[in-house]
Amino acid sequence: MTKTVVYEVEVMFGDCDPAGIVFFPNFSKWMDASSLNFFKQCGVPPWRETKKTRGIVGTPLLEIHTKFMRPATYGERLQIHTSVTEWREKVFIHRHVVKRGDDVLCEGTETRAFVIHPPEAPDRIKAIPVPEDIKALCS
C-alpha cells in the first residue's frame, strides 16, 4: 500500500487570472508545497537538518508532467493527494492528484532526486542513491 498524504490549500484571488481561473504555475507551486509536506508528515526532518546531518539539501525536479482537467477559482478549498509511486536507484516518482472534494481537477507526476553538494565541487549538486531509511518512512 502506497502512503498518501493530503495537503489542503485555499485558492486566493491573487492565484487567479483575470477570468478568475487559477493560473497554471500555481498548481506546480502547490504540488511542490505538498511534496515538502509529504516528507514532513512521513517523519523526514526538514532539508536544513538533513543538510547538516548527512549533506542532503533537497529533492530538485528533473522532470514534470501535468494534466489539467477542470478549472478552480478563488474561495475554493483544494486537496492535493501526494504519494511516491516508484523508487528507482537515484530518482523517485511523485504523484499529485489535486481534488476539490470528489472532483479531480489536475494530476501531476514529478521525477525528483535527493541531492548533495559534492565535496569536490561544493557549488554544484549531485544525485545520490535514494536513502533506504527515507524510502522506508515514505512507502
Ligand SMILES: CC(C)(COP(=O)(O)OP(=O)(O)OC[C@H]1O[C@@H](n2cnc3c(N)ncnc32)[C@H](O)[C@@H]1OP(=O)(O)O)[C@@H](O)C(=O)NCCC(=O)NCCSC(=O)c1ccc(O)cc1
Ligand atoms: C539532479 C542532477 C544534479 C542529477 O545529475 P547527476 O548527479 O549527474 O545524476 P545522473 O545524471 O547520474 O542521473 C541520476 C538519475 O537521474 C535520472 N535522470 C536524469 N535526468 C532525468 C530526467 N530528465 N527524467 C528522469 N530521470 C532523469 C538518471 O536516469 C539517473 O536515475 P537512476 O536510473 O535512478 O540512477 C542534474 O540533473 C541537475 O542538476 N538537474 C537540474 C535540477 C534543477 O535545476 N531542477 C529545477 C529547479 S530545482 C527545484 O525546483 C527544487 C525543488 C525542491 C527542492 O527541495 C529543491 C529544488
